[in-house]
Amino acid sequence: MRQATRSRSALMSYLASATAAPSVHNTQPWLFHPHREGIDVYADRDRQLAVIDPDGRELTLSVGAAVFNLRLAMMRDGRLPQLRVAPDPDAPDLLARVVPGGPVRPSATVLALAGAVTRRRSNRGPFADLAVPVRVREELVAAAAAEGAVLVMTGPGGRRVVLGMVTDADRYWCADADYRRELAEWTRPAPGRRDGIATAALGPRSDTLPLRDLGLTRPDAVRPTATFEETSTIAVLYTADTPAGWLRAGQALQRVLLTATVRGLSATLLTQSLELDRLRDRLSDPATGRAAQAIVRFGFSRQTPAASARRPLSDVLTTG
Numbered sequence: 001m002r003q004a005t006r007s008r009s010a011l012m013s014y015l016a017s018a019t020a021a022p023s024v025h026n027t028q029p030w031l032f033h034p035h036r037e038g039i040d041v042y043a044d045r046d047r048q049l050a051v052i053d054p055d056g057r058e059l060t061l062s063v064g065a066a067v068f069n070l071r072l073a074m075m076r077d078g079r080l081p082q083l084r085v086a087p088d089p090d091a092p093d094l095l096a097r098v099v100p101g102g103p104v105r106p107s108a109t110v111l112a113l114a115g116a117v118t119r120r121r122s123n124r125g126p127f128a129d130l131a132v133p134v135r136v137r138e139e140l141v142a143a144a145a146a147e148g149a150v151l152v153m154t155g156p157g158g159r160r161v162v163l164g165m166v167t168d169a170d171r172y173w174c175a176d177a178d179y180r181r182e183l184a185e186w187t188r189p190a191p192g193r194r195d196g197i198a199t200a201a202l203g204p205r206s207d208t209l210p211l212r213d214l215g216l217t218r219p220d221a222v223r224p225t226a227t228f229e230e231t232s233t234i235a236v237l238y239t240a241d242t243p244a245g246w247l248r249a250g251q252a253l254q255r256v257l258l259t260a261t262v263r264g265l266s267a268t269l270l271t272q273s274l275e276l277d278r279l280r281d282r283l284s285d286p287a288t289g290r291a292a293q294a295i296v297r298f299g300f301s302r303q304t305p306a307a308s309a310r311r312p313l314s315d316v317l318t319t320g
């Protein structure tokens with residue numbers, strides 16, 4: 001009986017960790033099926049963004065971030081997780097099975113990353129004009145490598161190119177009526193709403209940095225225009241361009257974001273340009289087969305951004 005109670009509370013803590021993951025437009029496009037062996041993680045296709053994510057790439061990254069948190073929670077609990085990617089060819093939406101394996105002593109890194117899961121938040125405000133120390137940049141690169149991905153920290157030239165592409169994409173998307181309709185759906189406030197981007201999380205307007213204007217369809221939301229840092233630290237995350245590569249990218253992204261949190265860094269994703277093939281292809285490298293999966297801005301901020309709500313666990317459980 002005691003064992004059963006323990007397993008239930010362990011399961012709840014695994015799922016709470018998984019659902020704290022970031023997701024595109026806070027769609028939380030995941031479903032979990034706990035069973036005797038472990039936890040099956042499904043894509044919730046009803047929450048896929050048809051306009052900006054017709055292939056489900058960003059959906060899969062989001063699920064990958066949740067899978068990383070699930071693995072991390074198991075490790076913190078002293079269980080070595082075993083991950084099976086796409087374990088059933090007859091169930092294409094079953095993206096991963098995570099099985100808590102034999103006992104393992106959680107490392108200091110695991111404890112630190114697990115402790116950062118609920119502190120990590122997307123920060124869309126201005127950052128200080130301070131360089132990210134080289135040692136921390138190397139740690140972020142190593143965090144991505146530990147999950148089989150490549151994180152490239154851009155220099156001044158690369159940053160200009162990448163931000164130029166994001167600006168280009170931003171202009172394209174803001175002029176697209178379907179984009180605005182989709183964005184409006186995920187930023188429309190409603191009493192008790194626990195997904196999408198809340199008004200408090202929209203962030204200020206920026207004249208200089210091409211952050212995604214999540215308040216584009218919210219003229220009613222009062223948002224100041226802020227002065228942003230002049231030299232942002234911009235990184236691009238790469239993996240193979242397959243569904244398995246996308247899931248890997250999501251896990252690597254989350255490990256990078258949690259590592260940043262542990263080191264006192266804030267982060268924002270700017271993924272607009274990767275939602276247009278013509279721009280995404282320019283950032284990808286056919287020689288290595290690597291494709292750009294995420295663009296992240298890092299920096300220091302004194303502001304604690306508003307937390308974005310998550311759906312209750314009862315909404316994300318499925319029987320498979």
Ligand SMILES: Cc1cc2nc3c(=O)[nH]c(=O)nc-3n(C[C@H](O)[C@H](O)[C@H](O)COP(=O)(O)O)c2cc1C
Binds near residue numbers: 021120121270271308
């Ligand atoms: C694949 C992916 C793409 C994202 N793209 C953007 C983006 O372009 N702009 C942005 O501000 N946030 C972006 N986000 C962050 C989400 O909006 C954020 O994770 C979600 O609203 C939940 O908030 P939280 O990160 O504070 O928990 C992205 C997240 C993921 C996983």
